[in-house]
Amino acid sequence: MTKSRAAALWGVVGVLAVLAVWELYKFAGPAEGLTVGAVEGENGSGFLLLPRTNDRAMPHIWDMVARLFQSTSGGSTPPLFVPVITAALTTLGIAAVGLVIGVVVGFVLGLLMQRFRLAEWGLLPWIVVSQTVPLIAFAPLVASIGSQIDRMGTPWPQWLSVAIIASYLSFFPVAVGVLRGLDAPDRIHLDLMRTYAVGYWQTLLRLRLPAAVPHLLPALRLGAASAVVGAVVAEVSIGMRGGIGRMLIQLAGQGSSDPAAPWGPTFGSIALGLVAAGTIALVGIGLKNYRRGEATA
Amino acid sequence: MRHSIKRGITVASISVVTAITLGACASGGGTSPNASSGDFEPITDISLQLQWLPQAQFAGYYVALDKGYFEEEGFDNVDIIPSGGDIVPQDALVAGDVDFAVAWVPKVLGTLEATGAELTDIAQVYQKSGTLQVSFKDNPVADVSDFEGKRIGSWGFGNEWEIFAAMAADDLDASTVSITTQDFSMNALLDGDVDAAQAMTYNEYAQILETVNPATGELFTPDDFDVVSYEDTDGAMLQDAIWADTARLDDPAYADAAVRFLKAVTKGWLYARDNPEDAASITYDAAINAEAAFPVGPVHQLWQMNEVNKLIWTGDDFGVIDQAAWDKTVKGALVAVNQDGLNLITDEPADSAYSNEYIEKALAELADEDVDVSGDYTPIDVTLTEGGQ
Numbered sequence A: 001m002t003k004s005r006a007a008a009l010w011g012v013v014g015v016l017a018v019l020a021v022w023e024l025y026k027f028a029g030p031a032e033g034l035t036v037g038a039v040e041g042e043n044g045s046g047f048l049l050l051p052r053t054n055d056r057a058m059p060h061i062w063d064m065v066a067r068l069f070q071s072t073s074g075g076s077t078p079p080l081f082v083p084v085i086t087a088a089l090t091t092l093g094i095a096a097v098g099l100v101i102g103v104v105v106g107f108v109l110g111l112l113m114q115r116f117r118l119a120e121w122g123l124l125p126w127i128v129v130s131q132t133v134p135l136i137a138f139a140p141l142v143a144s145i146g147s148q149i150d151r152m153g154t155p156w157p158q159w160l161s162v163a164i165i166a167s168y169l170s171f172f173p174v175a176v177g178v179l180r181g182l183d184a185p186d187r188i189h190l191d192l193m194r195t196y197a198v199g200y201w202q203t204l205l206r207l208r209l210p211a212a213v214p215h216l217l218p219a220l221r222l223g224a225a226s227a228v229v230g231a232v233v234a235e236v237s238i239g240m241r242g243g244i245g246r247m248l249i250q251l252a253g254q255g256s257s258d259p260a261a262p263w264g265p266t267f268g269s270i271a272l273g274l275v276a277a278g279t280i281a282l283v284g285i286g287l288k289n290y291r292r293g294e295a296t297a
Numbered sequence B: 001m002r003h004s005i006k007r008g009i010t011v012a013s014i015s016v017v018t019a020i021t022l023g024a025c026a027s028g029g030g031t032s033p034n035a036s037s038g039d040f041e042p043i044t045d046i047s048l049q050l051q052w053l054p055q056a057q058f059a060g061y062y063v064a065l066d067k068g069y070f071e072e073e074g075f076d077n078v079d080i081i082p083s084g085g086d087i088v089p090q091d092a093l094v095a096g097d098v099d100f101a102v103a104w105v106p107k108v109l110g111t112l113e114a115t116g117a118e119l120t121d122i123a124q125v126y127q128k129s130g131t132l133q134v135s136f137k138d139n140p141v142a143d144v145s146d147f148e149g150k151r152i153g154s155w156g157f158g159n160e161w162e163i164f165a166a167m168a169a170d171d172l173d174a175s176t177v178s179i180t181t182q183d184f185s186m187n188a189l190l191d192g193d194v195d196a197a198q199a200m201t202y203n204e205y206a207q208i209l210e211t212v213n214p215a216t217g218e219l220f221t222p223d224d225f226d227v228v229s230y231e232d233t234d235g236a237m238l239q240d241a242i243w244a245d246t247a248r249l250d251d252p253a254y255a256d257a258a259v260r261f262l263k264a265v266t267k268g269w270l271y272a273r274d275n276p277e278d279a280a281s282i283t284y285d286a287a288i289n290a291e292a293a294f295p296v297g298p299v300h301q302l303w304q305m306n307e308v309n310k311l312i313w314t315g316d317d318f319g320v321i322d323q324a325a326w327d328k329t330v331k332g333a334l335v336a337v338n339q340d341g342l343n344l345i346t347d348e349p350a351d352s353a354y355s356n357e358y359i360e361k362a363l364a365e366l367a368d369e370d371v372d373v374s375g376d377y378t379p380i381d382v383t384l385t386e387g388g389q
Helices: A002-028 A061-068 A081-115 A117-130 A135-151 A158-182 A187-195 A200-238 A244-252 A263-286 B002-030 B056-066 B089-094 B105-115 B161-169 B204-209 B252-274 B276-288 B298-312 B323-335 B357-368
Strands: A034-036 A047-050 B045-049 B077-081 B100-103 B119-123 B131-136 B151-154 B178-181 B196-200 B225-229 B241-245
Touching: A002 A061, A061 A263, A081 A117, A081 A158, A081 A200, A081 A244, A081 A263, A117 A158, A135 A158, A135 A200, A158 A200, A187 A200, A200 A244, A200 A263, A244 A263, B045 B089, B045 B252, B056 B077, B056 B252, B056 B276, B056 B298, B089 B100, B089 B105, B089 B119, B089 B241, B100 B105, B105 B119, B105 B161, B105 B241, B105 B323, B119 B252, B119 B357, B131 B204, B161 B323, B196 B204, B204 B298, B241 B252, B252 B276, B252 B298, B252 B357, B276 B298
Parallel strands: B045 B077, B045 B100, B151 B178, B151 B196
Antiparallel strands: A034 A047, B100 B241, B119 B241, B131 B196, B131 B225
């Protein structure tokens, strides 16, 4: 118990340190930033080395927090934190669907590649290459395929495109993690299984899967983080309404006259990442009997 | 192992073939043949693609929706689809995703030439250009000729062609003017990253006037800025127009829908002209409720409504394309060369690129129905507040 309390304490200290560094830099840093190589009298020349600290670039933390409790768009709109929470939950749900798809696909690919060496040779390079495709190029493609399917009669909601894009990012660490994990058991244990004349499925269930857990958990953690990032980016690039990504972009466009507003959805997306990581930690607790010496991701 | 892979491939190819066949059947069965009698079934469901987020720039459409003008013209379902820059309206229209689209004329001309697609401007909602180049008084860029040696902000995405057309008319090019991409806030100007920032009279210019001047502690005022209005330059181009699919206009049902759609839209904009406060709040309500968008506050929307009305109601008939303004737009589009040395268009657009047939028919029918389509807009005074809220 004391160990977890110490961990929580360090977590709080970490957050406070970030806040302190922000305010300290804002207080001590140059308001217009530090530019090197600027030509006298020539606006926008040179290279900005240190960021600006003025209220537009770096609002005070208390201003950002206060903004959360002010009306979103003036008039009778609810305080900013309400749409932030709604949007974050929307994105979380989509990211979760994306993660589930990604885990299923990744798991099947990992199993296949572990079972058939030919599949590993054939698939692994493609799986690696798949991750080099820029998301902003891939996202509109998925969206337009989706809308074509939709027009052909099968309903294809926009969020499904976002979930597919999120899964595209999250399946990768899972596939690789499963492959490495299933290959993790020692030779000697595999030989034992063979002497018992146990078949593939029994070996998989009794030996390979339990042995894969230490590889699987970091893979899932990466997958969850990727799913959140993928969902936020995909929302923006295919223009899905209702999620945190679109909200961030919209409020950022008003950043000159209302600089604290875009920080609301920014906090929302941080919370999203924490919830996603926390969920995987819960999965880890459930599997704690198998977690001996976790591999690093 | 070999076997299982082979079998897998067979299964996969069978399912692909099945899917394609089923898909073909589905799309084949979707079209209903009723053009045989020469008569047509009126279209009752249409969609309109906007070029930006819901805001008073599009008040006429939201008012028409709210006030039931579309229903009066026989539409059961009208879907107004905003864009956050992710959807290019003319592309959505070419792809057949929507029935009509709102887009700037030069952007569409570029798309038409680049893709060979055919679209028709059936109503020129904005008669004047609302683009500005805004600079601080102490570092003035008061005229296009002042661009020389300056850093000029531009949004890109096809919003920049007036700048290059105006520069071309002044014999300036990218070798003497530095064009910098700016985002949709006004920070580039406020932080001194550009000497003059691009702004729309109805949106970004208001945003900067909703910002506190750190030197005085009060909001910036128009006196703090110098403004180049592209409307007054040779670079002026036609902006928000309603576009239809040229090929589909041969279909009497679609042509009929176009006229009815324009009638409803005209009524919407007439209402917005005569009731700017109400129209601004209808749009604002639609934006925050139905669209789950995050518009700038109500005061900003009222400012926008006021400015937009000034661009629409210039004393001429609503939506009718002025030949001279069209020609000026085409001329500007032909001479404009961007910072990468590229032209927007190299040939005159097809004659089908605009047509007054539909808007004139709509206005005539409205006049027959005793809707007063004439009249001017009397600007109101809008006092901006911090953040526009």
